[in-house]
Amino acid sequence: xxxxxxxxxxxxxxxxxxxxxxxxxxxxxxxxxxxxxxxxxxxxxxxxxxxxxxxxxxxxxxxxxxxxxxxxxxxxxxxxxxxxxxxxxxxxxxxxxxxxxxxxxxxxxxxxxxxxxxxxxxx
Amino acid sequence: xxxxxxxxxxxxxxxxxxxxxxxxxxxxxxxxxxxxxxxxxxxxxxxxxxxxxxxxxxxxxxxxxxxxxxxxxxxxxxxxxxxxxxxxxxxxxxxxxxxxxxxxxxxxxxxxxxxxxxxxxxx
Amino acid sequence: xxxxxxxxxxxxxxxxxxxxxxxxxxxxxxxxxxxxxxxxxxxxxxxxxxxxxxxxxxxxxxxxxxxxxxxxxxxxxxxxxxxxxxxxxxxxxxxxxxxxxxxxxxxxxxxxxxxxxxxxxxx
Amino acid sequence: xxxxxxxxxxxxxxxxxxxxxxxxxxxxxxxxxxxxxxxxxxxxxxxxxxxxxxxxxxxxxxxxxxxxxxxxxxxxxxxxxxxxxxxxxxxxxxxxxxxxxxxxxxxxxxxxxxxxxxxxxxx
DNA sequence: GTGGTCTAGACCACT
DNA sequence: GTGGTCTAGACCACG
Numbered sequence: 001x002x003x004x005x006x007x008x009x010x011x012x013x014x015x016x017x018x019x020x021x022x023x024x025x026x027x028x029x030x031x032x033x034x035x036x037x038x039x040x041x042x043x044x045x046x047x048x049x050x051x052x053x054x055x056x057x058x059x060x061x062x063x064x065x066x067x068x069x070x071x072x073x074x075x076x077x078x079x080x081x082x083x084x085x086x087x088x089x090x091x092x093x094x095x096x097x098x099x100x101x102x103x104x105x106x107x108x109x110x111x112x113x114x115x116x117x118x119x120x121x122x123x
Numbered sequence: 124x125x126x127x128x129x130x131x132x133x134x135x136x137x138x139x140x141x142x143x144x145x146x147x148x149x150x151x152x153x154x155x156x157x158x159x160x161x162x163x164x165x166x167x168x169x170x171x172x173x174x175x176x177x178x179x180x181x182x183x184x185x186x187x188x189x190x191x192x193x194x195x196x197x198x199x200x201x202x203x204x205x206x207x208x209x210x211x212x213x214x215x216x217x218x219x220x221x222x223x224x225x226x227x228x229x230x231x232x233x234x235x236x237x238x239x240x241x242x243x244x245x246x
Numbered sequence: 247x248x249x250x251x252x253x254x255x256x257x258x259x260x261x262x263x264x265x266x267x268x269x270x271x272x273x274x275x276x277x278x279x280x281x282x283x284x285x286x287x288x289x290x291x292x293x294x295x296x297x298x299x300x301x302x303x304x305x306x307x308x309x310x311x312x313x314x315x316x317x318x319x320x321x322x323x324x325x326x327x328x329x330x331x332x333x334x335x336x337x338x339x340x341x342x343x344x345x346x347x348x349x350x351x352x353x354x355x356x357x358x359x360x361x362x363x364x365x366x367x368x369x
Numbered sequence: 370x371x372x373x374x375x376x377x378x379x380x381x382x383x384x385x386x387x388x389x390x391x392x393x394x395x396x397x398x399x400x401x402x403x404x405x406x407x408x409x410x411x412x413x414x415x416x417x418x419x420x421x422x423x424x425x426x427x428x429x430x431x432x433x434x435x436x437x438x439x440x441x442x443x444x445x446x447x448x449x450x451x452x453x454x455x456x457x458x459x460x461x462x463x464x465x466x467x468x469x470x471x472x473x474x475x476x477x478x479x480x481x482x483x484x485x486x487x488x489x490x491x492x
Numbered sequence: 493g494t495g496g497t498c499t500a501g502a503c504c505a506c507t
Numbered sequence: 508g509t510g511g512t513c514t515a516g517a518c519c520a521c522g
Binding site for chain 1: 496497498499500505506507
Binding site for chain 1: 149213
């Protein structure tokens with residue numbers, strides 16, 4: 001999995017955090033699994049340890065990992081996190097639907113377009 | 124209508140552009156209507172003329188207004204724009220649905236959450 | 247007000263954040279007041295801009311200030327914050343009381359000691 | 370009793386020391402009782418012997434145990450220790466009360482919140 | 493001018 | 508070895 005895309009306007013640390021969030025939510029990383037050390041991941045991604053640190057700090061704040069002093073960072077997976085993620089995404093979609101509705105586009109019309117796009121992508 | 128929200132992480136010029144886009148698409152501004160002059164709008168919003176300039180440039184790029192030398196900027200409204208907007212929104216939703224699906228959240232489960240949020244907001 | 251104490255084991259950025267939190271909660275800083283710029287505060291405290299940045303980032307996450315791009319950071323004061331703070335402190339005390347109670351020290355005995363210490367400090 | 374909590378931000382050696390302090394003060398360990406050897410405890414907790422060593426050193430410094438050369442470490446329990454502990458806790462609470470008072474939260478209001486939290490925890 | 497991100501390199505406490 | 512903090516100095520977008 002590509003973690004960093006320099007074309008992406010988002011800051012690097014956020015891309016790293018996002019990437020790991022997805023891995024954890026998908027189950028690719030399990031509860032208790034050790035994260036790569038800050039320094040080693042930095043070297044792997046050829047980025048700065050501070051940048052990785054910032055990503056890990058964010059993941060910690062959001063409850064995806066817990067640092068153990070002198071030992072490393074460990075994954076914390078839990079169903080609350082998945083639930084929170086679902087609501088996050090649903091919230092973003094709700095905002096879009098709301099906007100479309102303000103413009104006079106009906107829910108049905110919009111979802112039809114969405115399905116069209118998804119089918120096209122599946123080709 | 125509030126055009127600028129400083130809590131919003133997006134740059135000011137983008138918020139202004141977005142605001143006018145919506146007004147045009149909703150029909151609040153009609154084809155041919157004159158836009159406020161850069162300076163007057165800047166003063167109304169108590170923001171920097173450079174910022175308004177940037178917003179107008181973006182609107183022009185997207186076809187929402189046409190500048191007339193020595194006279195000012197004028198609204199350009201057309202059905203293509205509405206269609207483009209619908210596809211834009213649908214595209215963003217499709218991306219969200221895709222992400223959710225990657226996480227193992229079904230289309231139905233997700234839309235149920237969305238409807239729940241929308242109903243709550245309608246209280 | 248002294249913001250930084252190098253004897254304090256807590257990181258500098260946390261001391262800065264704590265200091266401002268107190269100023270805001272005490273009402274010394276009002277809603278909408280501008281914070282000193284990252285660079286200027288760094289220079290005043292003879293510390294590094296990055297350190298101040300980290301403090302401001304934490305204050306932002308906790309809702310005490312909102313950054314405005316190109317303009318600076320501004321104080322956000324609200325009653326929810328005071329309420330949250332009260333509960334935070336009460337929670338810490340509750341934990342101490344619980345611990346004391348586990349050791350067989352009664353609530354009354356403990357609070358008597360507390361009052362004794364407070365009176366002594368008031369001399 | 371769980372001695373180590375990796376979520377706890379305090380260093381492991383301090384958590385171990387704290388844990389034993391409580392056991393001694395509660396009377397679970399009596400004066401003269403032998404402490405587990407550094408190596409055996411390290412293995413039980415699957416931690417580093419250096420860490421246990423550091424915990425024992427701290428306990429010795431605070432008078433909770435006395436090392437006997439060639440024999441091991443032995444518990445030292447005494448009423449002075451309990452008294453010291455009470456004052457330690459009372460001191461921490463006094464500091465919290467002081468902070469709250471600086472923020473304009475009255476002693477009564479604060480203790481009401483504390484009692485509320487304690488009652489809730491007792492459910 | 494502002495905030496925000498990133499790099500390079502150092503230091504510390506903990507295990 | 509680990510994570511965490513700090514400094515110095517650079518770059519960018521925004522207003």
